[in-house]
Amino acid sequence: MQVEFLAAMVGPKVAAAAAQRALEVLAAEDPAVAAEAAALDAAAQDKEQTDQDRSAEPGLHSVVMHVSGLA
Numbered sequence: 410m411q412v413e414f415l416a417a418m419v420g421p422k423v424a425a426a427a428a429q430r431a432l433e434v435l436a437a438e439d440p441a442v443a444a445e446a447a448a449l450d451a452a453a454q455d456k457e458q459t460d461q462d463r464s465a466e467p468g469l470h471s472v473v474m475h476v477s478g479l480a
Contacts, residue, residue, distance in 0.1 A: 416424035436443035 412424050412428050415427060419427075432442070432446045436446050
């Protein structure tokens with residue numbers, strides 16, 4: 410929620426950089442935060458790869474999204 414507010418005030422790139430730095434500081438202080446941040450990063454990379462795979466080779470999902478007007 411606070412990142413959304415920050416993004417509205419300074420823009421999404423600055424908000425993302427601030428959030429990333431906050432995670433780095435928290436992870437340095439708490440191993441549990443470091444593990445959670447690593448898991449979130451891995452999930453984000455997996456999602457990005459999946460999105461790239463879908464856009465590189467249109468399949469049934471892309472066709473359905475296009476036909477339904479959601480693409």
